[in-house]
Amino acid sequence: MATKTFTGNSWLSILASKKDLPWLTIWIAGLGVLWIWDALFLNAPAFARLQIAFLNSLFTGVMVVLFSLVLGWFVGVSLHMLEHSKSKVGFAVISFVTDILRSIPQIITVLIGYVVLTILLHNGIIRSSFVQMLWIAGIIAIAVFLEVADTIRQRIDYFRTLDFVDAMLCCGIKERRIINVEILWKNSRSHMLHKLIAIFGISIFLQCSIDFIISVGLSTDVSLINFPMTLGNLLANVDSKQDILALSNLFTEPGYLPVIFVRHLQGLSVAFCIVFSLLCIYMIANGFVRRHKLA
Amino acid sequence: MSALSGILRKENSGLRTRLLVHGAGIILMAAVFWVFISAVEVLRIESRESDKEIQKYLNLNKIDFGDPLDRTLFREALDIFYNGQTQRNDSVLTAIDNLRQRQFSDPDYKTGEKQSGLTWNMVKRLSGMFLQFIAVYGIVLIIIYLLAQRIAVYRFIKMKQHRESYLTQALDLINNARANQLGLISWSVVRKSVFLFMKALVKGMLLMLLFSPAYVIAYAVKTTIDTSSILFMILLGIISNGVLIHTANKFFTFLVAESRKGYVQTAVVKNLHASYEWNAPEGIPLRTLLNIKHGFRSHVFQPIFFNARFQFIPALKEHASFLVTGLIIIEMALNIQGHFCYELLQQILYKQYDIAAVIIFCIFLTVKATEIAIDIWEHKEKRKYGY
Numbered sequence: 001m002a003t004k005t006f007t008g009n010s011w012l013s014i015l016a017s018k019k020d021l022p023w024l025t026i027w028i029a030g031l032g033v034l035w036i037w038d039a040l041f042l043n044a045p046a047f048a049r050l051q052i053a054f055l056n057s058l059f060t061g062v063m064v065v066l067f068s069l070v071l072g073w074f075v076g077v078s079l080h081m082l083e084h085s086k087s088k089v090g091f092a093v094i095s096f097v098t099d100i101l102r103s104i105p106q107i108i109t110v111l112i113g114y115v116v117l118t119i120l121l122h123n124g125i126i127r128s129s130f131v132q133m134l135w136i137a138g139i140i141a142i143a144v145f146l147e148v149a150d151t152i153r154q155r156i157d158y159f160r161t162l163d164f165v166d167a168m169l170c171c172g173i174k175e176r177r178i179i180n181v182e183i184l185w186k187n188s189r190s191h192m193l194h195k196l197i198a199i200f201g202i203s204i205f206l207q208c209s210i211d212f213i214i215s216v217g218l219s220t221d222v223s224l225i226n227f228p229m230t231l232g233n234l235l236a237n238v239d240s241k242q243d244i245l246a247l248s249n250l251f252t253e254p255g256y257l258p259v260i261f262v263r264h265l266q267g268l269s270v271a272f273c274i275v276f277s278l279l280c281i282y283m284i285a286n287g288f289v290r291r292h293k294l295a
Numbered sequence: 296m297s298a299l300s301g302i303l304r305k306e307n308s309g310l311r312t313r314l315l316v317h318g319a320g321i322i323l324m325a326a327v328f329w330v331f332i333s334a335v336e337v338l339r340i341e342s343r344e345s346d347k348e349i350q351k352y353l354n355l356n357k358i359d360f361g362d363p364l365d366r367t368l369f370r371e372a373l374d375i376f377y378n379g380q381t382q383r384n385d386s387v388l389t390a391i392d393n394l395r396q397r398q399f400s401d402p403d404y405k406t407g408e409k410q411s412g413l414t415w416n417m418v419k420r421l422s423g424m425f426l427q428f429i430a431v432y433g434i435v436l437i438i439i440y441l442l443a444q445r446i447a448v449y450r451f452i453k454m455k456q457h458r459e460s461y462l463t464q465a466l467d468l469i470n471n472a473r474a475n476q477l478g479l480i481s482w483s484v485v486r487k488s489v490f491l492f493m494k495a496l497v498k499g500m501l502l503m504l505l506f507s508p509a510y511v512i513a514y515a516v517k518t519t520i521d522t523s524s525i526l527f528m529i530l531l532g533i534i535s536n537g538v539l540i541h542t543a544n545k546f547f548t549f550l551v552a553e554s555r556k557g558y559v560q561t562a563v564v565k566n567l568h569a570s571y572e573w574n575a576p577e578g579i580p581l582r583t584l585l586n587i588k589h590g591f592r593s594h595v596f597q598p599i600f601f602n603a604r605f606q607f608i609p610a611l612k613e614h615a616s617f618l619v620t621g622l623i624i625i626e627m628a629l630n631i632q633g634h635f636c637y638e639l640l641q642q643i644l645y646k647q648y649d650i651a652a653v654i655i656f657c658i659f660l661t662v663k664a665t666e667i668a669i670d671i672w673e674h675k676e677k678r679k680y681g682y
Contacts, residue, residue, distance in 0.1 A: 100320045102613075103662045107620040108655055115643055205508065205537065206620075212510055213627045217640040241514060248518040271511045278506040278537060279499075286544065 020287030027280035031273070037261075038269055046239070046266045053234040054273055057207060060137045060230065064203035065196050067141030072148025077179055079149065080156050098146055106143035106202075110210045113139030121226050129228040140203050151195045155188040190292040194285055201281035208232035208274050235270045243267025310674045317667050321660065328656045332413065335649040339412060349394045352387070360391055413649045421638065421650070425657050428635040431525060432622055432661060435532035436615060439542055442533070444607075445584050447546035448600065451554070452579060455571035461498060465491035502540070509535040509621065510628035523631045528622075536621035542614045549603035549610075556602075559595055568594040605680070608673045615665040619658060 038047050075098065082091035101109075117135055120126040126135065156179055159165055168178045184192070211232025227233060234240060243264035249256045260268060288294070352358075352369075359365045366388070373384040459467065465488045472484040504512070509531045513522045520527060533539055553559075563569045572578035583590025591597040626636035639654040 096316065096320065099316060100324065102616065103320065103659055103666060104655075105616050105619040105623060105658060105662060107623050108658060111643075112655075209508055209510075209624045209628070212508075213624065213640065216630060217627055217637075217644065235511070244511065244514040245517055247515040251516075251519045271507075275503050275507045275511060278508075279503055282506065282537070282540070282544075289548075 018287075019291040020284045023280050023283035023287050027277065027284070030276055030280070034269060034272060034276075038265060041262050042265045042269065049229055049234060050266065050269055050273075053229045053231045053270070056133060056228050057204060057231045060133050060140070060207055061200050061203045063134060063137035064140045064144065064207075065200050067138055068145040068148050068199050068203075069192070069196060071141055071145040073152060073184070075145065076149035076152030076156070077184075080153060080179065098149070101142075102146060106140075106206055107210065109143040110139050110206055111213075113142070114210060114214055133228055136207065137203075140206050143206065144199050144202055147199060148192070148195055151191055152184060152188075155191060156183055159183045159187070190288070191294055194288045194292070194294055197281060197285040197288060201278055201285065204231075204274070204277055204281070208235065212236045231270055231274050235267065235274070237266075240267035240270050244271055310670060313670050314667065317663055317670075321663055324656065324659055328652050331652050332649040335652070336412060339649075345390070346394060349387075349390045352391055353394065360395060412647060413653060417650060418653075421635070421653065421657070424633065424635040424638060427525070428622070428626075429661060431528055431532065432619065434529055435622065436618055436665070438529075438533055439539055439614070439618065440611065443539060443542035443546055444587060444604070446539070446543035447550060448587055449584060450543070450547050451550045452571050452573075452596075454551075455554075461491045461495035465495065505534060505540045506537045507535055508628075509625040511535075513625070513629050522629055528625060528631075531625050532618070532622050536624065538614070538618050538621050541617070542611075545610050545614065546603060546607050549606045550599060553599045553602045553606075559599060562595045562598065571596075605676055608669060608676060612666050612669050615669070616662050619662055623658070 038050060042050070075094065079091060079094055079098075082088070082094060085091070113135070117126065117132065117139075120135075121132075126132055165178055165183075168182060169175065173182075208231050211227070211230045212235055214227070215233040215236030235244075244267045246256075246260060246264045246267075250260070353360065358369055360369070370384065370388060373387060374381075377384055468484055468488050468491065472481065512535050513527075513531060516522065568577040570576075570578040573581045577594075579591065579594060579596065587600065591600060623636045623639075626634040627640050629637075631637055635654065635657075639651055642648070642650040642654065
């Protein structure tokens with residue numbers, strides 16, 4: 001029996017007990033299988049485009065997470081400090097601005113950012129793809145960072161109800177250190193990480209959607225080649241759209257299924273990348289909550 | 296009694312403050328958009344005046360501005376008339392080139408339709424589209440609210456039944472069979488496992504559908520279904536973009552958090568039904584999923600449900616905003632003419648920024664109106680429970 005626990009399924013049971021790790025494994029494995037399949041059956045230029053698009057989307061998503069963390073941390077802590085300061089004017093102003101930002105649907109904020117980006121591209125102010133991606137990440141971060149700020153405020157408020165904060169204040173520890181180090185860094189990392197995973201998912205969704213919309217709706221104004229290749233604008237590509245349209249054939253001709261995985265691979269791969277990633281990121285976030293008992 | 300009235304007074308003033316903040320937000324945004332629209336109008340008038348001036352030169356029959364010789368002659372003529380004003384003359388020639396280029400490439404000139412900005416006709420057209428947008432949004436929001444609660448309740452009860460996922464069940468089945476039968480797996484185990492794997496696959500496909508962005512689903516069925524109908528839009532609004540699953544997940548989180556509170560154990564001790572088996576004598580009838588508000592009487596789940604629902608109401612605000620995002624994506628990505636958000640994209644394309652600003656302001660108003668309605672609803676619920 002002892003041998004059995006150390007071999008065979010022991011690593012599987014460890015993985016299953018972690019809740020979020022199985023989904024991380026499924027995500028990586030799923031994308032790996034897709035990569036091998038595409039390497040075998042997808043034409044080389046499309047395969048190269050798909051890889052670049054995926055990496056660009058991933059990079060932008062990671063940058064959104066970083067920007068959101070910095071912005072959310074700054075605004076969350078600032079709001080808390082201002083709320084407990086003598087003058088409430090600063091608190092009222094920032095709360096008012098964040099309240100307005102909350103009422104603007106995220107996609108509108110991102111769309112406005114893209115319109116400004118097209119103007120900057122048109123006037124030659126921004127040229128490099130890297131800066132464009134940073135700009136896009138910054139805009140998406142503005143649309144989503146309030147979730148981080150809210151989590152930060154909730155955590156600080158929760159700890160303020162405990163003796164924890166008062167005891168530390170009595171010990172002469174500065175409030176700034178208590179909030180930033182003791183509460184947020186030492187005692188809220190799991191909560192923050194969970195929020196950041198969720199933001200990563202939202203950023204992938206917003207990025208793909210806005211790139212698709214821009215490519216479909218505004219492509220006559222700014223050429224598609226001006227924008228860095230992402231999963232969204234690769235999906236909006238005519239070839240990809242036709243591949244997705246081909247799925248309709250399955251309703252009338254189920255026998256067409258095997259053909260789809262070989263002949264309509266570009267669109268199908270992009271769509272799979274987007275949908276599968278969104279599903280897995282959601283599952284990872286949920287598993288993370290269960291593993292760390294955050295709910 | 297006086298303490299309760301004190302709390303209610305405080306709560307009333309809290310609602311008043313929130314309404315005031317919403318009102319101030321609307322007024323500020325209206326002012327910002329009004330300034331923006333006015334600025335766009337001023338720029339448009341200036342641009343028209345300047346175009347008129349340049350058009351005078353283009354109307355000269357004997358000069359072909361595409362011919363380098365004519366251009367040089369024209370430039371020399373300018374230098375004679377405006378001697379020493381080199382920069383001015385260069386600007387005139389550049390402006391002529393710009394106007395000629397726009398006459399070839401600008402959608403205004405291409406369509407032959409004069410884009411005259413925000414006119415009464417445009418306002419009337421937008422009003423109709425906006426009403427349609429609100430109707431779709433309202434229907435989708437209500438359906439998602441009702442569906443999300445049911446999905447969350449179902450998931451919660453399944454969790455309480457300690458049911459593993461289909462995939463885990465299948466793996467357990469195989470592991471147990473291997474352990475008991477020294478590595479040999481019987482045919483019935485294989486059949487059961489395959490069935491469980493199939494169920495897991497179907498569940499996975501369903502989940503992928505719920506997480507699919509609307510444009511992926513729409514393009515996949517475009518040649519089979521009329522994707523421009525309102526009904527299809529409502530359906531997409533509900534099932535796509537992950538809105539339903541995220542809203543259900545939020546409610547589920549509240550249910551789990553509530554179920555861990557001390558009063559639940561007290562209720563169990565006080566003999567409230569606590570079995571989560573479907574249709575068991577002290578369990579939960581499956582049909583209560585259709586009537587979740589009144590279906591859990593004398594069961595410990597009832598207070599859990601109501602307390603979770605109470606916390607869910609304010610959380611609906613962020614989901615409403617996300618839902619609007621989803622609907623905007625659907626209308627824009629599907630390119631359905633005559634829809635509010637498609638119009639927004641078109642106006643941005645034609646650089647009619649004043650009309651685009653009006654559309655964005657209307658969307659902002661929709662979200663604000665939802666927030667106000669939810670705040671009032673929350674306030675009423677608080678009063679009902681004596682907060």
